[in-house]
Amino acid sequence: xxxxxxxxxxxxxxxxxxxxxxxxxxxxxxxxxxxxxxxxxxxxxxxxxxxxxxxxxxxxxxxxxxxxxxxxxxxxxxxxxxxxxxxxxxxxxxxxxxxxxxxxxxxxxxxxxxxxxxxxxxxxxxxxxxxxxxxxxxxxxxxxxxxxxxxxxxxxxxxxxxxxxxxxxxxxxxxxxxxxxxxxxxxxxxxxxxxxxxxxxxxxxxxxxxxxxxxxxxxxxxxxxxxxxxxxxxxxxxxxxxxxxxxxxxxxxxxxxxx
Amino acid sequence: xxxxxxxxxxxxxxxxxxxxxxxxxxxxxxxxxxxxxxxxxxxxxxxxxxxxxxxxxxxxxxxxxxxxxxxxxxxxxxxxxxxxxxxxxxxxxxxxxxxxxxxxxxxxxxxxxxxxxxxxxxxxxxxxxxxxxxxxxxxxxxxxxxxxxxxxxxxxxxxxxxxxxxxxxxxxxxxxxxxxxxxxxxxxxxxxxxxxxxxxxxxxxxxxxxxxxxxxxxxxxxxxxxxxxxxxxxxxxx
Ligand SMILES: N[C@@H](CCC(=O)N[C@@H](CS)C(=O)NCC(=O)O)C(=O)O
Ligand SMILES: N[C@@H](CCC(=O)N[C@@H](CS)C(=O)NCC(=O)O)C(=O)O
Numbered sequence: 001x002x003x004x005x006x007x008x009x010x011x012x013x014x015x016x017x018x019x020x021x022x023x024x025x026x027x028x029x030x031x032x033x034x035x036x037x038x039x040x041x042x043x044x045x046x047x048x049x050x051x052x053x054x055x056x057x058x059x060x061x062x063x064x065x066x067x068x069x070x071x072x073x074x075x076x077x078x079x080x081x082x083x084x085x086x087x088x089x090x091x092x093x094x095x096x097x098x099x100x101x102x103x104x105x106x107x108x109x110x111x112x113x114x115x116x117x118x119x120x121x122x123x124x125x126x127x128x129x130x131x132x133x134x135x136x137x138x139x140x141x142x143x144x145x146x147x148x149x150x151x152x153x154x155x156x157x158x159x160x161x162x163x164x165x166x167x168x169x170x171x172x173x174x175x176x177x178x179x180x181x182x183x184x185x186x187x188x189x190x191x192x193x194x195x196x197x198x199x200x201x202x203x204x205x206x207x208x209x210x211x212x213x214x215x216x217x218x219x220x221x222x223x224x225x226x227x228x229x230x231x232x233x234x235x236x237x238x239x240x241x242x243x244x245x246x247x248x249x250x251x252x253x254x255x256x257x258x259x
Numbered sequence: 260x261x262x263x264x265x266x267x268x269x270x271x272x273x274x275x276x277x278x279x280x281x282x283x284x285x286x287x288x289x290x291x292x293x294x295x296x297x298x299x300x301x302x303x304x305x306x307x308x309x310x311x312x313x314x315x316x317x318x319x320x321x322x323x324x325x326x327x328x329x330x331x332x333x334x335x336x337x338x339x340x341x342x343x344x345x346x347x348x349x350x351x352x353x354x355x356x357x358x359x360x361x362x363x364x365x366x367x368x369x370x371x372x373x374x375x376x377x378x379x380x381x382x383x384x385x386x387x388x389x390x391x392x393x394x395x396x397x398x399x400x401x402x403x404x405x406x407x408x409x410x411x412x413x414x415x416x417x418x419x420x421x422x423x424x425x426x427x428x429x430x431x432x433x434x435x436x437x438x439x440x441x442x443x444x445x446x447x448x449x450x451x452x453x454x455x456x457x458x459x460x461x462x463x464x465x466x467x468x469x470x471x472x473x474x475x476x477x478x479x480x481x482x483x484x485x486x487x488x489x490x491x492x493x494x495x496x497x
Binding site for chain 1: 317327330348352359
């Protein structure tokens with residue numbers, strides 16, 4: 001039995017959903033409503049005591065690190081291979097995923113959550129917010145939520161995240177000017193890892209992600225958005241992500257590509 | 260193959276352990292981190308991150324130690340070290356990631372404080388040649404990490420000890436019944452804990468002895484001392 005406890009097809013939360021759809025592996029989607037802080041509630045903490053999503057449970061084996069879990073999925077199930085064969089290409093795939101997970105995705109998360117989540121806490125009862133914070137198991141997570149709830153993210157940190165995201169956009173555009181996919185000639189987990197946070201950038205960062213400024217990244221985004229597997233995963237959302245992805249497909253002119 | 264490494268670098272030690280496990284002797288180029296040779300323009304021309312290790316193989320320059328370990332395991336499959344089944348491999352890779360996000364960055368900070376790290380003025384001139392994020396991390400170190408950061412780093416290291424003990428509760432090795440790249444990646448960092456006054460749970464202390472007894476580790480044991488240098492950047496958002 002394969003169960004994925006997660007939120008929307010977005011960022012880390014979305015990685016297993018994209019990966020399983022690309023491989024064509026059936027699974028049960030257990031929706032965890034991050035907006036309602038369900039990932040910090042006892043039912044989910046019983047699955048992942050760290051209170052982070054996703055949690056993937058395969059025949060009683062629980063995985064809470066999404067990138068190693070994607071490699072597990074590629075190894076444990078039939079379907080198209082999502083890792084190149086050549087060791088050097090695999091090195092490229094893994095280094096890129098590490099850069100994404102440790103540098104780019106947290107920067108984007110800082111930017112997006114300060115824009116979208118932080119304003120929602122303004123005016124809420126501070127004691128109630130403290131009670132919510134107390135339920136968060138990992139100290140490093142508690143400190144990011146505290147910054148969001150009390151509008152305390154230093155502006156310099158956000159500016160630094162902006163710099164890193166812009167830098168990554170340029171870097172990926174450069175790779176994609178030489179290669180068809182991020183780790184070479186075949187679609188791989190590196191593409192999934194980046195797409196999971198980059199799918200919405202033609203709208204969210206229109207100034208940098210457009211046909212004039214980053215043509216190769218745009219070519220790649222069109223190719224990803226047109227893939228039936230990635231599209232099917234994006235359609236599983238219950239909130240704004242699915243609509244957002246449809247708007248992006250419209251904008252990129254790939255609306256019907258995999259319909 | 261040519262490995263750029265430094266004595267005292269835990270990430271370098273992991274790569275050398277795996278080479279020894281495979282019975283391969285790469286050509287070695289030693290850097291002196293005590294004198295900040297990793298920030299010299301000659302080395303930065305090879306590796307712009309200004310960190311070790313770096314492996315030159317087939318005309319390419321490979322950095323990021325856990326990805327190097329996997330590269331070696333795939334290029335030289337005997338003996339296999341990533342784990343015998345998908346579950347073991349997941350656990351080995353989980354530790355390969357945890358060491359970068361939670362152990363090494365916090366160890367670097369605790370170590371800098373414990374060893375009273377400092378950077379001489381002539382070495383500080385070299386900071387301008389580093390990538391902005393490496394330069395910023397070094398400037399923080401030179402200023403001295405604040406009490407709050409030190410407390411968080413110490414807490415993270417103790418938490419890492421508990422987590423290691425959890426996976427070692429019923430197993431000799433982190434991923435189960437076989438030594439894997441996970442053990443090789445984590446060991447050189449945790450081997451520094453006790454020297455720096457950071458206690459480890461009993462199960463971890465036993466595992467440290469088990470790893471230390473391997474001939475691959477014996478061969479480099481003189482290089483396992485702590486040096487006051489930075490590691491990977493601590494997470495900026497959670
Ligand atoms: N190390 C985990 C981290 C997962 C993670 O950061 N998930 C985010 C959602 S994308 C999360 O749980 N955020 C909620 C929180 O931190 O409270 C992985 O790489 O999969
Ligand atoms: N992510 C890198 C980290 C390498 C790293 O942090 N190396 C340390 C020594 S263990 C270093 O070179 N520090 C010197 C400096 O930052 O100046 C890897 O896995 O190889």
